Amino acid sequence: xxxxxxxxxxxxxxxxxxxxxxxxxxxxxxxxxxxxxxxxxxxxxxxxxxxxxxxxxxxxxxxxxxxxxxxxxxxxxxxxxxxxxxxxxxxxxxxxxxxxxxxxxxxxxxxxxxxxxxxxxxxxxxxxxxxxxxxxxxxxxxxxxxxxxxxxxxxxxxxxxxxxxxxxxxxxxxxxxxxxxxxxxxxxxxxxxxxxxxxxxxxxxxxxxxxxxxxxxxxxxxxxxxxxxxxxxxxxxxxxxxxxxxxxxxxxxxxxxxxxxxxxxxxxxxxxxxxxxxxxxxxxxxxxxxxxxxxxxxxxxxxxxxxxxxxxxxxxxxxxxxxxxxxxxxxxxxxxxxxxxxxxxxxxxxxxxxxxxxxxxxxxxxxxxxxxxxxxxxxxxxxxxxxxxxxxxxxxxxxxxxxxxxxxxxxxxxxxxxxxxxxxxxxxxxxxxxxxxxxxxxxxxxxxxxxxxxxxxxxxxxxxxxxxxxxxxxxxxxxxxxxxxxxxxxxxxxxxxxxxxxxxxxxxxxxxxxxxxxxxxxxxxxxxxxxxxxxxxxxxxxxxxxxxxxxxxxxxxxxxxxxxxxxxxxxxxxxxxxxxxxxxxxxxxxxxxxxxxxxxxxxxxxxxxxxxxxxxxxxxxxxxxxxxxxxxxxxxxxxxxxxxxxxxxxxxxxxxxxxxxxxxxxxxxxxxxxxxxxxxxx
Amino acid sequence: xxxxxxxxxxxxxxxxxxxxxxxxxxxxxxxxxxxxxxxxxxxxxxxxxxxxxxxxxxxxxxxxxxxxxxxxxxxxxxxxxxxxxxxxxxxxxxxxxxxxxxxxxxxxxxxxxxxxxxxxxxxxxxxxxxxxxxxxxxxxxxxxxxxxxxxxxxxxxxxxxxxxxxxxxxxxxxxxxxxxxxxxxxxxxxxxxxxxxxxxxxxxxxxxxxxxxxxxxxxxxxxxxxxxxxxxxxxxxxxxxxxxxxxxxxxxxxxxxxxxxxxxxxxxxxxxxxxxxxxxxxxxxxxxxxxxxxxxxxxxxxxxxxxxxxxxxxx
Numbered sequence: 001x002x003x004x005x006x007x008x009x010x011x012x013x014x015x016x017x018x019x020x021x022x023x024x025x026x027x028x029x030x031x032x033x034x035x036x037x038x039x040x041x042x043x044x045x046x047x048x049x050x051x052x053x054x055x056x057x058x059x060x061x062x063x064x065x066x067x068x069x070x071x072x073x074x075x076x077x078x079x080x081x082x083x084x085x086x087x088x089x090x091x092x093x094x095x096x097x098x099x100x101x102x103x104x105x106x107x108x109x110x111x112x113x114x115x116x117x118x119x120x121x122x123x124x125x126x127x128x129x130x131x132x133x134x135x136x137x138x139x140x141x142x143x144x145x146x147x148x149x150x151x152x153x154x155x156x157x158x159x160x161x162x163x164x165x166x167x168x169x170x171x172x173x174x175x176x177x178x179x180x181x182x183x184x185x186x187x188x189x190x191x192x193x194x195x196x197x198x199x200x201x202x203x204x205x206x207x208x209x210x211x212x213x214x215x216x217x218x219x220x221x222x223x224x225x226x227x228x229x230x231x232x233x234x235x236x237x238x239x240x241x242x243x244x245x246x247x248x249x250x251x252x253x254x255x256x257x258x259x260x261x262x263x264x265x266x267x268x269x270x271x272x273x274x275x276x277x278x279x280x281x282x283x284x285x286x287x288x289x290x291x292x293x294x295x296x297x298x299x300x301x302x303x304x305x306x307x308x309x310x311x312x313x314x315x316x317x318x319x320x321x322x323x324x325x326x327x328x329x330x331x332x333x334x335x336x337x338x339x340x341x342x343x344x345x346x347x348x349x350x351x352x353x354x355x356x357x358x359x360x361x362x363x364x365x366x367x368x369x370x371x372x373x374x375x376x377x378x379x380x381x382x383x384x385x386x387x388x389x390x391x392x393x394x395x396x397x398x399x400x401x402x403x404x405x406x407x408x409x410x411x412x413x414x415x416x417x418x419x420x421x422x423x424x425x426x427x428x429x430x431x432x433x434x435x436x437x438x439x440x441x442x443x444x445x446x447x448x449x450x451x452x453x454x455x456x457x458x459x460x461x462x463x464x465x466x467x468x469x470x471x472x473x474x475x476x477x478x479x480x481x482x483x484x485x486x487x488x489x490x491x492x493x494x495x496x497x498x499x500x501x502x503x504x505x506x507x508x509x510x511x512x513x514x515x516x517x518x519x520x521x522x523x524x525x526x527x528x529x530x531x532x533x534x535x536x537x538x539x540x541x542x543x544x545x546x547x548x549x550x551x552x553x554x555x556x557x558x559x560x561x562x563x564x565x566x567x568x569x570x571x572x573x574x575x576x577x578x579x580x581x582x583x584x585x586x587x588x589x590x591x592x593x594x595x596x597x598x599x600x601x602x603x604x605x606x607x608x609x610x611x612x613x614x615x616x617x618x619x620x621x622x623x624x625x626x627x628x629x630x631x632x633x634x635x636x637x638x639x640x641x642x643x644x645x646x647x648x649x650x651x652x653x654x655x656x657x658x659x660x661x662x663x664x665x666x667x668x669x670x671x672x673x674x675x676x677x678x679x680x681x682x
Numbered sequence: 683x684x685x686x687x688x689x690x691x692x693x694x695x696x697x698x699x700x701x702x703x704x705x706x707x708x709x710x711x712x713x714x715x716x717x718x719x720x721x722x723x724x725x726x727x728x729x730x731x732x733x734x735x736x737x738x739x740x741x742x743x744x745x746x747x748x749x750x751x752x753x754x755x756x757x758x759x760x761x762x763x764x765x766x767x768x769x770x771x772x773x774x775x776x777x778x779x780x781x782x783x784x785x786x787x788x789x790x791x792x793x794x795x796x797x798x799x800x801x802x803x804x805x806x807x808x809x810x811x812x813x814x815x816x817x818x819x820x821x822x823x824x825x826x827x828x829x830x831x832x833x834x835x836x837x838x839x840x841x842x843x844x845x846x847x848x849x850x851x852x853x854x855x856x857x858x859x860x861x862x863x864x865x866x867x868x869x870x871x872x873x874x875x876x877x878x879x880x881x882x883x884x885x886x887x888x889x890x891x892x893x894x895x896x897x898x899x900x901x902x903x904x905x906x907x908x909x910x911x912x913x914x915x916x917x918x919x920x921x922x923x924x925x926x927x928x929x930x931x932x933x934x935x936x937x938x939x940x941x942x943x944x945x946x947x948x949x950x951x952x953x954x955x956x957x958x959x960x961x962x963x964x965x966x967x968x969x970x971x972x973x974x975x976x977x978x979x980x981x982x983x984x985x986x987x988x989x990x991x992x993x994x995x996x997x
Contacts, residue, residue: 100904173901179878180861180902270878271970276862277877310760313774319783341864342875343882346806350799357794361787364745368783371752376770378762389757396749400742407738407798409731409805412873413720416864416899481718482868484899488907492895494718671762673769 008613009189014167021102026165055592057143058553059128062150064447066125067440071516073117073157078513080110082506085471089503091489092496103488104171105190109160111174112194116201117157119294119428122436124149124208127236127297130443131212133544133551134233136221136560136567141214143590144632149204149211151600156201159607163193167611170194173486175283176257178268178276183261189611192261196607199254202247209243212236221543223562227321230542230566231314234321235300238328239293245332246289253282262610277342284335292331295427296324298435299366302388305438306370307566308538309385310377311673316369317565323362323369330359340408341415349408356406360399367392367399380671382538383457387438390465391430398426401476419479422472429468437464437516444523445532449549453526456519463512471505474498533661535654539672541569546577548654554587554642557651578658584644584651591640595632599625719868724890724915727805727871734801738794745787807874807884811851817885818846820854821963824863824876824898826946827905832935832958838928839935839955839962841943842911847921848891854884859944859966861903867896867913875900879970881963888915905948928954935959 016022040049053061083106087096098106132140140146163169170190172181176198181191216229216237229237256267257279266272268279307314314320336344336352370392379385401423404410414420437460445451478498483490523530536545546568547555558581564570571577602624609617632638666672723729759767803809810817821832822844832839844867846852856865858876865884866872869892874882876898888894897910916924931954933939940959959965 100907104901104904171903177862177900185861185903270861311762311769312771315774316780316783317774319780339875341873342877343808343880345808346803349806350802353798353802354795357791357798361784361791364787365783367749368752368779371749371756372776372779372783374756374760375752376768376773377756377760378767378769378771379757379760380762389753393750393753396746400739400746403742403794404735404738407734407794408802410735410738412805412807412871413728413731413735413866413868415873416866480720482720482866482895484897486901486906490907491910669762673762673771 006614008609008615010166010612010614016165019102021098029161029164051592054597055594057147057590057592059132059140059143059146060447060551062146063125063128066121066128066150066153069154069157070118070122070125073113073121075513076161077110077113077118078510080106080113082510084110085503085506088487088499092493093489093491095489098488100488101171105169107486108170108173108194112197113160115174115290116198117160119432119436120201120205121153123294123297124153126301126436126439126443127212129447130544131233131236132215132219133547133555134230134542135216135219135224136543136556136562137215137219138554138556138587139590140211141218142211144593144596145207146211147596148599149208151596152204152603153201155600155604155607156197156204158604159193159197159200162608167193175287178257178260178279179270179274181257182269184269192258192611195254195258195261196611199251199258200603200607202251202254205243206247206251209240209247213240213244216240221559221562224567228562228565228567231303231317231320232297232300235296235324238324239296242289242293242328242331246286246293249282250286253279253286280339280342281335284338287338288335289331291427292327294432295435296327298432299324301435301439301442302370302391304542305384305388305442306373308540309380309382310374311380311539312373312377313566315372315375319365320369323365326362327359330355334359337406337411340411353406353408357403360403363399367396378671378673380669383454383461384438384442386458386461387434390461391434394426394430394465394468398423398431401426414479416484417479418475418483418485421485422475422479425472430465434464442538443544445537445549446544447550449532450523450527451530451532451537453519453523453530456515456522460512460515460519463508463515467505467508467512469505470508471502474502532665533657534665537665539664539666541566543567546571552650553589554647557581557584557647580655584647586644587642587647588639589642591638593632593638595628599628602628719894723869724892724894725870725886725888726811727886728869730801730805731871734797737797741790741793744790807871809885810853811885811887815851817851817853820844820852822854822856822865822876823963823966824858824860824865825944826860826903827909827948828950829865829898829909829911830943832962833925834958836925837958838925839958840928841950841953843952844896844911844913845921845924846888846913846915847918848888848915850887852886854886855963856882856884857963857967862900863898863902864900865896866899867894869894870913873899879967881967891915891917905946908949929956931956935962
C-alpha cells in the first residue's frame with residue numbers, strides 16, 4: 001500500500017491518452033512550457049529571468065509579469081471559446097467532435113480562465129504598473145506582499161493549465177454550482193482543480209486589494225489630495241475596497257465546497273442538512289461585486305484615454321468619481337439577480353431587480369461624461385482611443401440587455417439562455433477587455449520604452465469589434481429562440497444558422513488575436529523607430545508620464561509636488577516639468593527576494609497535493625510556506641540603498657536623452673492640437 | 683488634402699463594412715426569431731413578458747439613441763484633423779449637462795422600477811393565474827436526465843411529456859431528485875429552479891393548442907442536452923382522452939418502480955404510468971430532509987424551506 005499512497009489518487013491513467021483531443025491539448029501545454037524554458041536557455045537569459053524578474057519586488061516588473069500571464073491565459077481561454085463555437089456550429093442532431101464530458105470541461109475552463117486568470121491578472125498588472133506612478137509614489141505600500149499576490153495568482157493559473165495534462169478539469173461551469181459540484185455527482189479531481197485554483201488565486205487577489213488600497217491612502221505624493229487623483233486611480237481605490245470585501249465570500253464558499261468534497265461535510269449537499277442555496281448566495285455575493293472589480297479599472301482606463309486623445313480635460317470629474325463610488329456601493333446590493341428564478345418572492349425579486357436597474361444610472365452618467373469629453377476636442381484615433389470609442393457604443397447595447405435581465409419577469413424567460421451569455425460577453429469583451437487592451441497599448445511605452453505598432457493595433461481593434469458583433473449578436477437572437485447555455489448538441493434546426501454565424505465571429509476574433517501577436521512582434525522588431533525618449537509619448541496629463549520610459553526603479557528621483565488635477569499637464573503648462581533638482585538624495589529600495597516565488601510554488605504544490613490527496617506533500621508545502629514567511633519576517637536586511645550618485649547617473653542619462661528627443665512626440669500627428677509645450681531643461 | 687480625402691474614404695469604407703456586418707446577422711435571424719417561442723407566445727405569461735421586454739427596450743432608447751448619435755457626430759466633427767470644429771480644451775464642467783446626464787437616466791429608472799414592481803408581482807410564477815378557477819395540479823420532478831410529471835388528481839404519471847388542457851390554469855409543483863434543474867417552457871412561461879429537498883411552483887396557462895418544447899436549462903451533467911420534453915396543449919376533450927390513454931397503461935409507478943426510474947438515464951421515451959405511489963412528490967422531498975427532520979414537521983408543509991421564509995417572516 002505504501003508505494004500507492006505516496007501519490008494519493010494519482011495514477012498513470014490520469015494522463016490524457018484516452019482521447020486524441022485531450023492528448024493534443026496536453027501536448028500543446030507541455031510544449032508551450034518547454035519552449036519557454038528552451039527560449040530562455042537559448043538566449044542565455046536565466047540569470048536575467050531569475051534575478052531581475054522572478055525575484056523582483058519592483059511593482060512595474062510585477063505588473064509586467066501579471067500582464068504576461070494574462071495574455072498567455074487569454075490565448076488559452078480563446079482556444080476554449082473557439083472549440084465551443086465550432087462544436088455548437090456543427091452539433092445539430094450530432095455529437096460534433098466533443099463528447100459531453102469534454103465539452104463541459106471546455107466551457108468550465110473557458111469561464112474560469114477568462115475571469116480569474118485573464119481579466120484579474122490583466123487588471124492587477126495594469127494597476128501595478130501605473131497606479132503608483134500616477135499618485136507620484138516610488139512603490140506600492142507592501143512590495144513583498146505584492147510579489148506573493150502575483151505568485152499565488154500564477155499558482156492558480158498553473159493549476160488550471162496542468163489539469164489539461166494530469167487528470168481532468170471541472171465540468172461544473174465557472175460558477176461551480178452545488179450539488180452538481182459536490183462529490184456525489186462529480187467525483188474525481190475536476191472540481192477540486194477548480195476549487196483550489198480559485199481559492200489560491202483568490203487569496204492573492206485579497207492581498208492585492210489590501211495593497212492597492214493602502215498604497216492609494218498612504219503613498220500619495222505631496223499635494224496629491226484625494227480629489228486630485230486621476231480617475232484611473234479613483235477606480236482602483238473603489239475596486240480595491242470591493243476586492244477586500246467581496247473576495248472573502250468566494251474564499252469561504254470555495255473552502256466550504258472543498259470541505260464537502262474532501263472531508264465529506266454537508267454544507268451544500270442535497271441531503272444531511274446541506275443547503276445549496278447558501279453556496280449560491282455566497283458565490284454571487286462575491287460574483288456581482290467581481291463584475292465591477294473587473295469593469296471599474298477599465299472605466300478608469302477609458303477616462304484617461306478619452307481625455308488624452310481628445311486633447312482636452314476630462315469632463316465631469318466629480319460626477320465620474322461619485323458615479324464610481326455609487327457603483328461600488330450598489331454592487332453589493334444586487335447579487336440576488338443571478339437567481340431570481342430560485343423561488344424567492346415577488347417582493348425580494350423586485351427589490352434586487354430595482355437595485356440592479358439603479359446601477360445603470362451612474363454607469364450611464366459615465367458614458368455621457370466620456371462623450372462630452374470628446375465634445376469640442378481634437379480627437380486622435382490611436383488604437384487605445386479606437387478601443388474606447390468601440391466600447392462606448394457597444395457597451396450601451398450590453399447595458400440595455402442588462403437592464404432587461406434585471407426585470408425579473410424577463411429574467412424568467414431569458415435566464416440560462418444564450419441571451420444571458422450574449423449580455424455578459426457584451427459587458428466583458430467591449431467593456432473589460434477593450435479597456436485592458438486600451439490600457440495595454442496606452443501604457444506599453446511606459447513599461448518598455450517604445451510604442452506598439454499602431455497599424456497592427458488598429459487592425460486588431462477592427463477584428464475584435466467586428467468579430468464581437470458577429471459572434472454575439474446571434475446569441476441574443478438565439479436567446480429569443482430559447483436556446484439554453486452549455487448545450488453540447490441540440491435538435492432545433494432553426495438554431496444552427498445563428499451558431500454558424502457566431503462561429504464565424506469567433507474566427508474574426510481569432511484574427512484579432514493574431515493581430516495582437518503580430519503587433520507585439522513587429523513592435524519589438526522595429527522598436528528603434530518607435531522609441532519613447534521623453535517618457536511622455538501621448539502628451540499625457542497624469543504623473544505616470546513624468547517618469548522616464550521605462551521608469552527608473554525608483555520612479556521619481558524627487559517626489560513631485562502636485563498643484564491640481566491633471567498634475568503633469570499643469571506642470572508642463574507652468575514650466576515646472578523636466579526641471580532638474582539642485583541635488584539628489586539616497587533612495588531606499590526593497591531588495592529582490594526569492595521568497596515570493598517560493599511561496600507561490602509551494603502554494604501550487606499544496607493545491608496539487610490537496611487535489612490528488614497526496615497528504616505528505618500538502619504538509620510539506622505548508623511547512624515551506626510557513627518557513628518562507630518566518631524567514632522573510634525575521635530578515636531585517638531586506639532593503640538596499642540607491643546612493644545619490646547612482647541616482648544622479650541615471651537621471652543624467654535621462655536628461656541627455658531628453659535633450660536629443662523631439663520636443664513633443666505627438667507634434668507630427670495630423671490631429672495634434674498644437675498646444676505649446678515647455679522646452680525640456682538641460 | 684489628398685491625405686485627408688483618403689482618410690475620409692477609409693472611414694466611409696469602414697462604416698459600410700460595420701453596417702453590413704452588424705445588420706446581416708440581425709436580418710437573417712430576424713425572420714426565424716419572429717416565430718421563436720418568446721416572440722410568438724402561446725400563453726398569457728410569455729405574452730406579458732414579451733410586451734414588457736419591448737416596452738423596456740423602447741423606454742431605454744431615450745438614452746441609447748442619443749449615445750449613438752452623439753458618438754457618431756462627435757467622432758466625426760471633432761476628429762483632430764478637422765480644424766474648422768471648435769476646440770475648447772478646458773471645458774470640464776457645465777451644470778445643465780450634469781443635471782441631464784443624471785436626471786434623464788434616473789427618470790427612466792423610476793419608470794422602469796414602477797413597471798418592474800408591478801410586473802414582478804403580477805407575473806410571479808407562484809401566483810394562481812385565475813384564482814376563481816380550480817387549476818389543474820401537476821407535480822414535476824427533475825431527474826438525471828428526464829422530467830417526470832405526476833397528475834395527482836388523475837393518479838397518472840408520465841415521463842418527458844406534459845399534456846395540458848388549453849385555457850385552463852396549470853399549477854406545477856417542482857422539485858428535483860438529483861442536482862439543481864430549471865424548468866422552462868419558453869412558449870408558455872417559466873423558468874423556476876428545481877432543487878432537491880425543496881419545492882418551487884410555476885403557474886402557467888396555454889391559450890392556443892399546439893406542441894411546445896420545454897426543458898431543463900440548468901446544466902446538470904452529461905445528459906443535459908437531451909433533457910427535454912414536449913408540452914401538448916389540447917382541448918378539454920382531447921385532454922380527457924389523453925388521461926384515459928394514460929390510465930390504460932400497464933405500468934404503475936410504485937416506490938420500487940420509481941427507484942429504478944430515478945436512476946440516471948438519457949433520451950428516455952415518453953412513458954405513461956396508470957397509478958402513482960401516494961404522496962410521491964412529498965416523499966421525494968422528505969428523502970432529503972432526514973438530516974434535518976425537525977425542519978419538516980409535516981410533509982404537507984414542504985414549502986417551509988423556501989428561502990423567502992428566512993427573508994420575510996411577516997408574510
